[in-house]
Amino acid sequence: MIRYILTRFLRAFITIVLVVTFAFVVLRLSGDPATIILGPEAPPEAIAAFRKSWGLDQPVLVQYIQYFAAIFQGDLGMSMRDGRPALELVMERIPATLALTLPALMLKLAMGVPAGVYAALHQGTAFDRAVMVAAVMGFAVPSFVLALGLVLVFAVNLGWLPSGGRDTIWHAILPIVTLGLGGAAALARFTRSAMLEVLGQHYIRTASSKGLAWAVVVRSHALPNAAIPTVTLIGFLVGSLIAGAIVVESVFSWPGVGRLMVVAVANRDLAVVQCILLLVATTMVTSNLIVDFLYGALDPRLRHGARANA
């Protein structure tokens, strides 16, 4: 088991290093931040001065070594646009993003899992078909279209809710609903499929034929076994809490990490982009680690398998 855990941690670390390295190389090979930040009409001497002051005139390998040396000292670099530590900028934005993504995650779970379970238990009924139609639509409609549709109805036509910004709690409703509906649709589909597969298993029929109440069969035998693919998806959703609202934040002018990411990429604000990617990669990897460990808790066979491998 210890070896299993250590292996997972090592893989997670390597993944993070690779993500950050990839971002570092791609960002530096795809455009000079000086030209991008100062604009196309900037005097050449201003561009030269900017490049020198930020070390962009150094070879990429030298920059790479300096970057990693700094990371291991806890320094994630300074924003070229802002002149402040990149980590400070990102941390300022995280509460705004979590203010959307956490309630949206709750909404996804509250809508998607029960809808998927109920649809599976009532396969072929009108409710099942309605859930599947809604789920397909939730998958198929891009979030920016859904967002604009909601704005059109609730902000422009009805005037009930604001169309963008982050001034009051009302400003959060449409972005949360936009994020929540898409995720709920995915969760409903995953949960329904997993439940249907489990409900067709022999042990469900055996448990039922032993005389157990159907509710007990579902709660004690079907749900835990159907939870694994759903937990996988939930793990992904949790992992994307920090950077999972890029489009929605742009449409609703919500000043979160997603918008910071868009602006930083567009301006090649290298330290900020790398800082966000590092945090996102760390969150995603950590979330996957937790999911891996949860597998063992949910399914003893996986736990035993890991022990057998150890």
Added chain:
Amino acid sequence: MLITRRNTLRLGAAAAGSLALPRLSLAQGNRPSITIAVQKIVNSNTLDVLREQSNVGERVFFGSIWESLIGRNLRDQLEAQPMLATEWKRIDDQTVELKLREGVRFHNGDEMTAEDVAFTFSRERMFGNTEPKNRSTIKAFETIPTPRPGKELPPEVPAVARRAWPDLARVDIIDKYTVRFINATPDVTLEGRLLRYGSDIMSRRGWEESASYLEWARKPVTTGPYKVERFTPDTELLLVSHDDYWGGLPPLQSIRFVEVPEVASRVNGLLSGEYDFACDIPPDLIGEIESNASFEVQGGTILNHRLTVFDKNHAQLVDPRVRRALTHSIDRQAIVDSLWAGRTVVPAGLQWPYYDDMFHADWTVPEFNPELAASLLKEAGYKGDPIPYRLLNNYYTNQVATAQILVEMWKAVGLNVQIESKENWAQIMERGETRAIRDWSNSAPFNDPVSSIVNQHGPNGQQQQIGEWTNAEMNELCLFLETSMDRPARRKAFRRMLEICEREDPAFTVLHQNATFTAKSKAIKWQASPAFAMDFGPGNFAV
């Protein structure tokens, strides 16, 4: 019905009729506060005119916060007018003396004096350790102060300042309300440089009391009609009235700029009454917005021309006849009519009427003459080899559509131009065999060709610095234009420069004048300026 931006907005506009009256919030004293949705507040995340050399900065804060000694008349044709200086005169070819307006109050309550003006043009604030190009004639600034920790200027600030004032030697304080700007060389453009953005006056005490450059640059203490109350980069900028403004009480209690990157979101917010103004409206949406009788779109041409730029080192473009063919095969008016709904113009080449006596009214862009273009290609022996065209995705309004039209126009005369999509300016400018044609624009920060054709296409301009184009005669003329005081000779030299750059050895060709559009409720009485700047000064806002 397809769900498109246009359809979405059409539905919204139809539904918004009952919501069209502006929901201006009235503060104490009955002056309204407004909210303006812009695509971008600033690029540099500061409110320093020398760091934020951009169109968005000009729109959002240059005119509302900052003021220069000589101003531009934003309510007419941008002609020079007294601003913080009431009068000025030439002492000699290198010196201008200005009388400062008395009783001008900074946002911190201090009176503006010659001390503040001299400090604005100091090494500590502007020039760092840069030197005038010709410092041997006059010894510039006796000592170079060591910046206090945290007060170091970003490296691009002295570079931009020195580009704006290449030969400024010093500013002398004659008395409390009189200053002299002394140049190291004769310069006919000194008055023009005084009205350009970047020459705006700041409070010395305001600078000295700030803990760092960044703290100051987020809330500069200046003289404009509005002062900074709150600035959250990439999110919002709240300006409030500077009640002691020398030009009278500003008409608005506050102006809140909010960053709304999506055009559909800006328009939806306008229609639903959340925003009072929505900026950066694409021309193709003007008709949709104005289909609602309660709204209108204002704006028009600005001091910026869209160019197509050539790399004369590219194998297919070495022969100037091929570049000339490129310029003669463009039906510019068709682009203006189809993509801009006729709301901009094809200008008289790379110049603006506000150049005054330097403006050549009889000059035109190369005529649209496909036969001539085909003939030039034949003479040049062009065999149809591909010519790359590096293109950004709508950095400029209508950029991609314009490029696609250009490619078809060029194809019609036998030119094989192939679009290569790029992500950013660094990729566009990158040297290499695939650099041949690209897009650009050119502004005129002050009323002389030195500010535009020399600045971008001269020997120190970016086009030559990145190795796209050069011309020995052009470079000699640039030097002459920068240093000569003989206005008729300068006018003649400028004419020759236009002939070289636009006709004989094309460095670029002008497509059309740029334009910017702002949507608002008709109930708001406000007049857009012929510039990016939004003027909310006394007398230009009423409901």
